[in-house]
Amino acid sequence: MALTGLEIYKLLPQTNCKECGYPTCLAFAMKLAAKQAELKACPYVTEEAKVKLEAASSPPMRLIEIGPADHRLQVGNETVLFRHEKTFYHRPGLFWRLRDTEKPDDLKKKVAEADAYQVDYVGIDLTLDGFAIEAASGDPKTYSAAVAAVRAASQKPLILIVTSPELAKAGLEAAGDSRPLLHAATAENWQAMAELAKSAKVPLAASAPDLEALAALTENLTKAGLEDLVLDPGVANYRDSLEQLTIARRLALRKNFRPLGFPVITFPGAAGADETLLAAEHIAKYAGFIVLDTFDPASLYPLLVLRQNIYTDPQKPIQVQPGLYEINSPKPDSPVMVTTNFSITYFAVANEVEGSGWPAWLVVADAEGMSVLTAWAAGKFDAERIAKSIKGLGIDQKVSHRKVLIPGHVAVLSGELEEELPGWQILVGPREAVDISGYLKAMWTN
Amino acid sequence: MTIEIPKEKWAGKVREVKIGATQADGGTRSRVVTLGGEAALPHLGFEGALPNPPVLAIEVRDRKPDDWSPLLVQAWGEAMQDPGDWARAAEAAGAEMIYLALSLTDSDGQKNTPAKARTAVRKVLDATGLPLTVVGPGQAEIDNELMVPVAEEAKGERILLGICEEKNYRTLVAAALANDHLVQSKTPMDVNLSKQLVILIHDMGLPLERIVIDPTTGALGYGIEYGYSVMERLRLAALQGDSMTQQPMIVTPGEEAWRVKEARVGEGVPQAWGDWERRSLNWEAVTASSLLYAGANILVLRHPETLKRLRGVVDGLKDPA
Ligand code: B12
Numbered sequence: 104m105a106l107t108g109l110e111i112y113k114l115l116p117q118t119n120c121k122e123c124g125y126p127t128c129l130a131f132a133m134k135l136a137a138k139q140a141e142l143k144a145c146p147y148v149t150e151e152a153k154v155k156l157e158a159a160s161s162p163p164m165r166l167i168e169i170g171p172a173d174h175r176l177q178v179g180n181e182t183v184l185f186r187h188e189k190t191f192y193h194r195p196g197l198f199w200r201l202r203d204t205e206k207p208d209d210l211k212k213k214v215a216e217a218d219a220y221q222v223d224y225v226g227i228d229l230t231l232d233g234f235a236i237e238a239a240s241g242d243p244k245t246y247s248a249a250v251a252a253v254r255a256a257s258q259k260p261l262i263l264i265v266t267s268p269e270l271a272k273a274g275l276e277a278a279g280d281s282r283p284l285l286h287a288a289t290a291e292n293w294q295a296m297a298e299l300a301k302s303a304k305v306p307l308a309a310s311a312p313d314l315e316a317l318a319a320l321t322e323n324l325t326k327a328g329l330e331d332l333v334l335d336p337g338v339a340n341y342r343d344s345l346e347q348l349t350i351a352r353r354l355a356l357r358k359n360f361r362p363l364g365f366p367v368i369t370f371p372g373a374a375g376a377d378e379t380l381l382a383a384e385h386i387a388k389y390a391g392f393i394v395l396d397t398f399d400p401a402s403l404y405p406l407l408v409l410r411q412n413i414y415t416d417p418q419k420p421i422q423v424q425p426g427l428y429e430i431n432s433p434k435p436d437s438p439v440m441v442t443t444n445f446s447i448t449y450f451a452v453a454n455e456v457e458g459s460g461w462p463a464w465l466v467v468a469d470a471e472g473m474s475v476l477t478a479w480a481a482g483k484f485d486a487e488r489i490a491k492s493i494k495g496l497g498i499d500q501k502v503s504h505r506k507v508l509i510p511g512h513v514a515v516l517s518g519e520l521e522e523e524l525p526g527w528q529i530l531v532g533p534r535e536a537v538d539i540s541g542y543l544k545a546m547w548t549n
Numbered sequence: 550m551t552i553e554i555p556k557e558k559w560a561g562k563v564r565e566v567k568i569g570a571t572q573a574d575g576g577t578r579s580r581v582v583t584l585g586g587e588a589a590l591p592h593l594g595f596e597g598a599l600p601n602p603p604v605l606a607i608e609v610r611d612r613k614p615d616d617w618s619p620l621l622v623q624a625w626g627e628a629m630q631d632p633g634d635w636a637r638a639a640e641a642a643g644a645e646m647i648y649l650a651l652s653l654t655d656s657d658g659q660k661n662t663p664a665k666a667r668t669a670v671r672k673v674l675d676a677t678g679l680p681l682t683v684v685g686p687g688q689a690e691i692d693n694e695l696m697v698p699v700a701e702e703a704k705g706e707r708i709l710l711g712i713c714e715e716k717n718y719r720t721l722v723a724a725a726l727a728n729d730h731l732v733q734s735k736t737p738m739d740v741n742l743s744k745q746l747v748i749l750i751h752d753m754g755l756p757l758e759r760i761v762i763d764p765t766t767g768a769l770g771y772g773i774e775y776g777y778s779v780m781e782r783l784r785l786a787a788l789q790g791d792s793m794t795q796q797p798m799i800v801t802p803g804e805e806a807w808r809v810k811e812a813r814v815g816e817g818v819p820q821a822w823g824d825w826e827r828r829s830l831n832w833e834a835v836t837a838s839s840l841l842y843a844g845a846n847i848l849v850l851r852h853p854e855t856l857k858r859l860r861g862v863v864d865g866l867k868d869p870a
């Protein structure tokens with residue numbers, strides 16, 4: 104919880120010696136509160152004040168970074184419980200769990216395939232975030248070979264799932280400088296795990312059967328000098344995970360409860376649950392790392408899209424630049440169509456037209472990032488605006504015909520549009536983008 | 550280390566609404582569904598009472614639709630030819646409520662008629678003992694023409710009549726008042742619009758215990774986040790004591806999800822989309838389950854497999870056993 108300038112002032116020496124570069128301690132305190140100055144500029148703060156100020160200025164939920172420098176994944180540092188209060192910042196990482204009981208070559212093949220997985224959603228490339236490798240064999244050599252195999256096939260961040268310090272050591276060595284997440288310290292092994300995580304400089308997950316035990320464990324780890332921690336409350340069903348993750352998030356954000364101020368890792372496939380739907384819960388409600396047992400594009404794609412949707416900033420609809428888009432190298436006799444600059448709308452249409460092979464001129468009107476009907480209802484996609492876009496883009500210079508296709512949902516605009524665009528013929532297209540190709544086949548003649 | 554569970558102290562709760570009437574109440578339903586009553590955020594039982602778990606409804610049409618995904622047609626098969634058979638199949642699949650949507654036209658393209666609408670409703674009422682929602686095709690004039698006779702046909706059964714929208718609610722509310730039914734009040738993803746329409750409907754004399762709100766849903770990937778956040782805000786407002794937001798919520802993830810390309814199209818789509826059938830089913834189930842966390846009280850679904858999976862979620866949220 105941030106302190107006010109006055110609260111900070113009370114912790115400063117109050118001698119106004121000016122060495123910090125500010126005329127008074129109060130002026131410096133105000134700058135600190137506004138996060139425009141750094142505490143170390145004052146040489147005279149007491150240790151006690153330093154601890155208090157640092158604790159108050161660090162975020163209530165720590166930002167955790169894993170993975171090699173050029174494939175960093177950032178998780179945590181969330182500030183709200185509901186996305187409408189501001190936004191959720193760091194999308195939870197989606198990982199695929201593999202076990203070292205498989206042969207290194209088989210692992211390599213699987214990992215290479217999943218590593219290459221990439222799906223386009225409204226112009227955004229969505230991918231799996233990394234791999235979790237479980238030391239199921241119990242044998243350090245086997246584990247080390249498995250981690251090396253996965254690393255050989257992918258640069259993505261890793262999670263090392265181990266039960267003993269020996270296995271952890273083997274895994275960390277094989278992981279080299281790739282900054283994996285080490286999973287997990289428990290009440291039994293935490294001292295040894297803490298030592299390993301500290302010397303390897305990697306984040307450490309703490310695992311305990313309930314939040315109280317977990318908080319006790321992270322306190323110990325913090326005292327041992329570790330800062331980068333992840334929570335594994337071991338939740339395995341819809342109700343427990345919703346409750347535990349909500350309680351942890353509330354304690355961290357509302358009560359500034361440090362021992363639970365870390366992102367959470369979950370394993371939605373662990374207890375034979377409906378992995379897709381439990382993972383969906385974890386995306387909506389507060390997981391930071393989600394480790395899947397299945398790699399199935401038919402499930403991963405909807406989960407990636409859900410994650411994208413939940414983590415979109417509610418203040419700004421995702422939008423594309425208004426303007427004229429050329430699809431499949433259009434010629435003067437190619438169709439002209441109009442749509443809005445809401446990303447979902449634009450890509451629904453652009454992908455459809457592109458996939459159909461039709462060359463086309465796509466006029467993207469500035470509808471302030473709204474869908475066709477929303478923009479129409481809000482007065483941002485009316486005949487006047489559409490006409491303005493068409494005239495402004497000089498399309499009459501580019502095409503030899505005078506026909507423009509409008510979305511079927513706004514058929515009502517065609518009369519007005521004819522008035523606004525003298526000489527142009529207004530064609531009312533189908534309602535859904537999927538049907539554009541069929542429509543053009545039947546209706547587009549020159 | 551002991552931790553104190555941070556519970557919110559809420560001033561309000563969601564209104565309890567009952568759909569359906571058994572013989573004792575002058576109807577013929579074998580069961581009644583009770584919605585609402587929550588004194589806590591969705592599924593957070595540690596915080597307050599959650600007397601009534603969400604209800605899973607299946608959407609049934611008065612005739613076999615022309616444009617539904619072949620996957621849905623495969624799932625329901627012959628039953629789609631008759632609304633009574635379809636409703637019976639839905640009940641057998643585990644539906645707790647039937648959501649009957651009337652079509653604009655018959656299979657020959659002729660306008661739907663009051664007589665046909667009555668027949669469809671009668672068939673469904675006779676085929677199952679489940680409580681019922683009936684909604685019109687969504688065009689004001691035809692809705693009013695069809696829904697008044699529907700309300701009369703189902704008199705005494707306490708069905709949910711839809712869809713009341715800002716531009717067209719009076720006739721439907723009057724029909725609900727005259728025949729002792731409930732109404733579904735739909736507004737486009739906006740907290741204030743939702744409240745306003747509830748007030749307008751209530752002002753006509755319909756008790757709040759007979760209004761269910763539809764805050765409007767977008768499919769996964771097609772605007773789900775807007776509806777999701779409006780639902781969260783409505784539910785927070787309800788718990789904070791804002792009376793006109795305290796209505797249970799009905800949402801239609803089945804309809805929304807099965808309309809999008811990811812569910813509709815099996816060929817010529819990116820390989821990264823994965824197997825068509827599993828993807829479609831996931832699209833509907835993920836859309837639906839996400840809305841549960843935002844406070845949905847009725848989920849209207851289309852595919853029997855989604856129904857089964859959502860049953861697992863609803864039960865698991867209540868009692869993980
Ligand atoms: C998400 C949403 C919102 C979001 C906005 C999202 C955004 N950035 O646009 C929010 C919550 C902000 C919103 C607000 C409003 N909304 Co709104 N909203 C929706 C919702 C649920 C989905 C819209 C959507 O994203 N669809 C997906 C996109 C991809 O669809 P699309 O743009 O139409 O594109 C498709 C087709 O049109 C076609 N297409 C597109 N371009 C082209 C071009 C050609 C040539 C062709 C052939 C085809 C084609 O292809 C696409 C894919 O098939 C719809 C209801 C629904 N379920 O559809 C209501 C809806 C559009 N909203 C509606 C209304 C009234 C409003 C508000 C005015 C209400 C209010 N006062 O709050 C406001 C207006 C905004 C404002 N003043 O700020 C109404 C419009 C009613 C009408 N017919 O006029 C709808 C239909 C809901 C309803 N049933 O009442 N809304």
Ligand code: SF4
Nearest residue numbers: 119120121123128145
């Ligand atoms: S250096 Fe420290 S003591 Fe001196 S004025 Fe600045 S804040 Fe005050």
